[in-house]
Amino acid sequence: MAGHRSPRGARAPRTAGVTGTGRHQAAHRPAPAGPSLGTTVIATTAAVGAVATGAFTAIVPALEDGTATSAAADSPFDAALASNSTTIDSLAPVVSVVPVDLAADAESVEDHVARVVQAADLAKLHAEQAREQAERDRISAMIERGGLDGWIAEALQILDLPQSLSPSVKKIILKESNGNPRAINNWDSNARRGTPSQGLMQTIPTTYKHYVHPDLKDRPITDPVANITAGIRYMIDNYGMKTLQAGGRSNSAGNYVGY
Known part of the structure; x- marks a missing residue:
C-alpha cells in the first residue's frame, strides 16, 4: 500500500506501529497479559x-x-x-409428601363427636328445654285468657322482666285497686288536686304518660297492661328492684303503705 504524501509533495514518514487499517497503539503501552x-x-x-x-x-x-x-x-x-462445566447442586430441600387418608380422619371426627355427646347429660339438657317451652306455653295461654294474672304476665313479658315477679306485682295491684282496671281514687291528695290516681296500679295521668312502655303509649290510662307497665317502671325508677320484689313499700310494722 502506497504511503501518504504531505501537502508539499514529500512522502509522509511512516509512523512506527501504524497498520494499514488506521488503528494504532502507543509504543509505550505494553500488550495485555493473560486471557482476553x-x-x-x-x-x-x-x-x-x-x-x-x-x-x-x-x-x-x-x-x-x-x-x-x-x-x-x-x-x-x-x-x-x-x-x-460443572453440575450445580440444587439448594431446594427435598419435601416428602405424605398422603392423607380423609376417610380415616372423618371416622375419627365422628368417633370424637359421639364421645363428647355421650359424655354430656343430654337428658338434663332436654328436660331443661322442655321446662322452658312449657313455661312459654303457660304464659301464652295465660295472656290469651286475660284477667289479672294474664295482664301481669303480658306486662312483664313486654318489659322483659322475669315472670317470677308476678306475685309481687299482684300484691301491689290488689292493695292499690283490688284488681279493678277502672278504679279511680277520689279521696287522696292527688284527687284533691284534680289529678286522681287511676287503673290497676293507681297512677296519675302525668306519671302514666311518663312511664308507660313506649310500645303502649297510645293506650288509655285504664288499659290494664299499659297501666301495669307504667306502675312497674315508676317503682323501679324511684325505689329500685328490691321494693318491687318486696311487693311495694311497707312501714315498720310490715303494713303496706303504697308507693
Whole structure:
C-alpha cells in the first residue's frame, strides 16, 4: 500500500506501529497479559452453564454427567464448555409428601363427636328445654285468657322482666285497686288536686304518660297492661328492684303503705 504524501509533495514518514487499517497503539503501552475479555467471560460463564456467543450470552443446562449442552451445534466454545462445566447442586430441600387418608380422619371426627355427646347429660339438657317451652306455653295461654294474672304476665313479658315477679306485682295491684282496671281514687291528695290516681296500679295521668312502655303509649290510662307497665317502671325508677320484689313499700310494722 502506497504511503501518504504531505501537502508539499514529500512522502509522509511512516509512523512506527501504524497498520494499514488506521488503528494504532502507543509504543509505550505494553500488550495485555493473560486471557482476553472474551476468554474471561467464557471461563466465568462456563461454570454455570452459560455460553457467550458474539453479542449475546445463552444459558445452557448441565447434563447429569457434568457436561454442558451447547447453544448451537457449531459453537466454537463447545470444547471449552465441555471441559470447564460443572453440575450445580440444587439448594431446594427435598419435601416428602405424605398422603392423607380423609376417610380415616372423618371416622375419627365422628368417633370424637359421639364421645363428647355421650359424655354430656343430654337428658338434663332436654328436660331443661322442655321446662322452658312449657313455661312459654303457660304464659301464652295465660295472656290469651286475660284477667289479672294474664295482664301481669303480658306486662312483664313486654318489659322483659322475669315472670317470677308476678306475685309481687299482684300484691301491689290488689292493695292499690283490688284488681279493678277502672278504679279511680277520689279521696287522696292527688284527687284533691284534680289529678286522681287511676287503673290497676293507681297512677296519675302525668306519671302514666311518663312511664308507660313506649310500645303502649297510645293506650288509655285504664288499659290494664299499659297501666301495669307504667306502675312497674315508676317503682323501679324511684325505689329500685328490691321494693318491687318486696311487693311495694311497707312501714315498720310490715303494713303496706303504697308507693
